[in-house]
Amino acid sequence: MNAHSAPPAAAAPVVALRNVHKSFGPLKVLDGVSFTVPRGEVMVLIGRSGSGKSTALRCIDRFETIDNGEIEVCGRRVDDARLDVRALRQDVGIVFQSYNLFPHLTIEENITLAPHSVKKVPKAEARALAAKVLAQVGLEEKLHAYPEQLSGGQQQRAAIARSLAMQPKVMLFDEVTSALDPELTGEVLKVIEALATEGMTMVLVTHEMSFARGIADQVVFMHKGKVHEAGSADILSSPSTPELAQFVGTGL
Amino acid sequence: MGLELDFSVVLERWRALLDGAALTLQLAFIAVICGAAIGVFGAIGRRGGNALVERLCGAYVEAIRNTPLLVQIFLVYFGLSSLGLKFSAFTVAAVALTINVGAYTTEIMRAGFDSIHKGQIEAAEGLGLSRAQIYWHVIIWPGIERVYPALTSQFVLLMLASSVTSQISAEELTAVANYIQSETYRSFETYIVVAFIYIALSFVMRFGFWLLGLALFPRRRRLGTPL
Numbered sequence: 001m002n003a004h005s006a007p008p009a010a011a012a013p014v015v016a017l018r019n020v021h022k023s024f025g026p027l028k029v030l031d032g033v034s035f036t037v038p039r040g041e042v043m044v045l046i047g048r049s050g051s052g053k054s055t056a057l058r059c060i061d062r063f064e065t066i067d068n069g070e071i072e073v074c075g076r077r078v079d080d081a082r083l084d085v086r087a088l089r090q091d092v093g094i095v096f097q098s099y100n101l102f103p104h105l106t107i108e109e110n111i112t113l114a115p116h117s118v119k120k121v122p123k124a125e126a127r128a129l130a131a132k133v134l135a136q137v138g139l140e141e142k143l144h145a146y147p148e149q150l151s152g153g154q155q156q157r158a159a160i161a162r163s164l165a166m167q168p169k170v171m172l173f174d175e176v177t178s179a180l181d182p183e184l185t186g187e188v189l190k191v192i193e194a195l196a197t198e199g200m201t202m203v204l205v206t207h208e209m210s211f212a213r214g215i216a217d218q219v220v221f222m223h224k225g226k227v228h229e230a231g232s233a234d235i236l237s238s239p240s241t242p243e244l245a246q247f248v249g250t251g252l
Numbered sequence: 253m254g255l256e257l258d259f260s261v262v263l264e265r266w267r268a269l270l271d272g273a274a275l276t277l278q279l280a281f282i283a284v285i286c287g288a289a290i291g292v293f294g295a296i297g298r299r300g301g302n303a304l305v306e307r308l309c310g311a312y313v314e315a316i317r318n319t320p321l322l323v324q325i326f327l328v329y330f331g332l333s334s335l336g337l338k339f340s341a342f343t344v345a346a347v348a349l350t351i352n353v354g355a356y357t358t359e360i361m362r363a364g365f366d367s368i369h370k371g372q373i374e375a376a377e378g379l380g381l382s383r384a385q386i387y388w389h390v391i392i393w394p395g396i397e398r399v400y401p402a403l404t405s406q407f408v409l410l411m412l413a414s415s416v417t418s419q420i421s422a423e424e425l426t427a428v429a430n431y432i433q434s435e436t437y438r439s440f441e442t443y444i445v446v447a448f449i450y451i452a453l454s455f456v457m458r459f460g461f462w463l464l465g466l467a468l469f470p471r472r473r474r475l476g477t478p479l
């Protein structure tokens with residue numbers, strides 16, 4: 001590569017972690033983590049409870065600051081103390097296990113809030129956007145419902161729609177189906193699959209192994225704060241480390 | 253010898269009683285509006301990061317909660333006059349009541365704001381909302397909705413407590429009562445009538461807050477369940 005010209009935008013990864021270290025007090029949670037997510041790819045993070053998956057995800061969106069290493073997201077250095085955090089978060093959508101819809105607002109208001117107040121999208125346009133993203137997750141008829149009137153699966157889909165309305169360049173999902181029973185899990189996973197098909201760049205933490213196998217361009221297995229094994233979805237069926245073998249073997 | 257009650261001389265002075273009741277409501281109205289504003293900022297101050305501001309707000313709340321209202325009123329009254337400032341009894345009463353209810357409102361609103369789950373705030377942060385936007389949309393409104401019944405009670409209590417300002421001759425309802433009973437020598441009757449007027453004022457206020465609640469909290473209006 002020519003050192004004097006910037007690399008072409010298409011080649012720049014959407015998310016890149018380089019040798020990231022992070023401790024909570026004496027507890028080392030990320031111990032030199034590196035991975036790269038190119039545009040349009042889906043990366044699945046797996047690992048035992050406490051292995052640092054959520055922390056890694058939260059570092060990407062600057063919910064945690066790191067001790068050492070580099071994080072680059074959509075051309076921004078997230079580890080830079082002068083980072084414009086709000087600008088970063090307009091490019092990154094994040095969905096948590098607990099849906100965290102705003103209970104006092106209708107689904108439509110939940111969705112239009114950020115586009116209208118952050119991006120200054122006019123009200124009418126924001127409402128059209130809400131209808132569009134709700135259709136995308138199959139909830140168009142719930143526009144005027146309140147969160148508590150929705151099932152868990154519907155709430156999670158609404159939360160995804162709320163993130164999509166900001167038109168993020170990358171979506172982060174942290175165990176978004178863990179609070180749902182199998183039937184509701186299916187409807188949420190379908191929405192995520194559709195997003196993958198449309199070319200959305202995604203990083204997702206999940207315990208749904210068959211889902212991971214189907215959707216992942218890349219699987220990263222974390223163990224004790226390190227990337228213990230990484231590769232294509234094939235590593236799930238033929239793991240090369242005993243730890244991953246044990247992890248997929250237990251069916252976790 | 254039975255009890256002989258004669259309300260006529262008291263009720264004859266309905267005009268004065270009405271004026272007094274109106275002034276009581278005015279005092280309550282001013283103190284509630286200003287006190288609610290103080291409460292929002294006080295609660296944010298008590299939560300928000302800056303240690304000095306936190307201490308100041310905490311000291312304010314504790315000072316008010318641990319002194320009698322009458323003493324607070326005298327402090328404002330004599331404090332202002334010793335600074336050479338001359339205000340009407342009504343103004344002094346309004347200021348003192350505002351300071352008083354502002355402290356209680358700070359505590360109630362803080363409880364409301366603290367009840368907002370951390371996940372709500374993270375979700376808002378993840379959407380790129382600014383700190384002020386998060387406060388306004390995600391903390392203040394739902395926080396107030398949660399503690400609205402407690403706020404309403406506090407505000408009605410304040411209206412009743414405003415009777416103490418008769419001590420500095422604010423011409424509110426109790427001051428009018430004092431005057432009427434000294435004129436008519438019908439003390440018992442006077443205070444019976446005044447008690448009923450206070451009850452009526454309480455009902456008026458509660459009804460007003462109920463209507464306001466319907467306007468402010470559409471989710472509650474539509475679903476009827478507490479947040």
Ligand SMILES: Nc1ncnc2c1ncn2[C@@H]1O[C@H](COP(=O)(O)OP(=O)(O)OP(=O)(O)O)[C@@H](O)[C@H]1O
Pocket residue numbers: 024027029047048049050051052053054055056
């Ligand atoms: N804010 C925090 N303060 C202190 N320790 C924390 C904090 N957040 C996470 N940890 C600890 O860091 C470790 C990694 O946590 P993390 O949530 O990243 O794990 P995980 O892989 O997502 O686990 P799970 O599958 O249970 O969600 C855990 O031991 C956890 O207790």
Ligand SMILES: [Mg+2]
Pocket residue numbers: 053054055174175
């Ligand atoms: Mg986790």
